[in-house]
Amino acid sequence: MHGVGMSDGGGIVLMIGSGPDATRCRDWPRGAISTIVAINNAWQLRPDWDYLAFPDDFAEDRKPHRQAPSQRIVRSDAYVPANNTYGGVLFAGGTMAFSAAYWALAALKPRVLAFLGCDMVYPATGRTHFYGTGSADPLRRDVSLRDLEAKSARLELLAAQDGCACVRLSEGDSRLTFPPVAPAALSKVARPVLRNSGHAIRAALDAEIRSGMRFDSGRYWDHLAEIDIPEIDEIDRLWRHAFASETGRHIDRARSDRAAVLR
Numbered sequence: 001m002h003g004v005g006m007s008d009g010g011g012i013v014l015m016i017g018s019g020p021d022a023t024r025c026r027d028w029p030r031g032a033i034s035t036i037v038a039i040n041n042a043w044q045l046r047p048d049w050d051y052l053a054f055p056d057d058f059a060e061d062r063k064p065h066r067q068a069p070s071q072r073i074v075r076s077d078a079y080v081p082a083n084n085t086y087g088g089v090l091f092a093g094g095t096m097a098f099s100a101a102y103w104a105l106a107a108l109k110p111r112v113l114a115f116l117g118c119d120m121v122y123p124a125t126g127r128t129h130f131y132g133t134g135s136a137d138p139l140r141r142d143v144s145l146r147d148l149e150a151k152s153a154r155l156e157l158l159a160a161q162d163g164c165a166c167v168r169l170s171e172g173d174s175r176l177t178f179p180p181v182a183p184a185a186l187s188k189v190a191r192p193v194l195r196n197s198g199h200a201i202r203a204a205l206d207a208e209i210r211s212g213m214r215f216d217s218g219r220y221w222d223h224l225a226e227i228d229i230p231e232i233d234e235i236d237r238l239w240r241h242a243f244a245s246e247t248g249r250h251i252d253r254a255r256s257d258r259a260a261v262l263r
Contacts, residue, residue: 019117091208157198207234
């Protein structure tokens with residue numbers, strides 16, 4: 001895979017979402033963390049963020065009023081081309097945790113992508129986000145988000161091919177397939193090793209290409225008539241198979257089935 005410039009050269013990138021537990025990072029020392037990427041509202045949690053990624057429809061009153069000269073905004077004109085280097089937004093999953101992650105993978109070329117507040121689990125009562133109650137964007141009815149675990153597995157595998165480990169810093173339930181890691185252990189995360197030379201990964205990528213459902217604009221919702229949902233589901237199944245084949249770990253099928261009912 002080819003990046004799109006701006007490389008930080010194999011560092012540890014902290015990806016912060018808006019989950020309730022994201023507040024844990026407020027007092028963390030940067031330590032081994034080389035770059036902080038805030039997603040949507042997460043810039044409010046730390047003043048020392050380096051990049052802030054949000055979609056085109058992100059409300060003006062939720063954007064920072066000022067930023068340091070070194071801080072950069074990542075918009076769709078940056079993250080969509082980055083996602084395209086990994087097959088496109090439709091196959092990557094059209095929610096900002098994935099869109100920002102593929103941008104970081106392409107642009108920053110990290111050794112570790114560490115996720116906090118991106119678990120895509122929303123309680124039925126109480127706070128759904130660190131700032132209160134918000135929409136459960138990854139659970140919306142969307143052709144690109146029919147199997148969140150498969151999308152997570154895809155990201156983890158493609159990152160591994162680039163020599164980057166994906167981990168999560170959360171302590172509870174998660175739709176992410178990434179192994180949990182304590183913040184203090186980030187510097188000890190090993191480079192990922194694929195067990196079967198990526199053969200199953202290539203099979204899944206080839207299926208994506210054969211489908212003809214890549215839309216470089218990133219606006220796959222403008223092409224719904226061209227999208228074959230059973231084929232999307234089969235590609236997700238191939239990513240699940242690739243995940244088991246290449247990592248030796250298995251995704252909890254029942255967990256995904258229960259979540260699918262909500263969508």
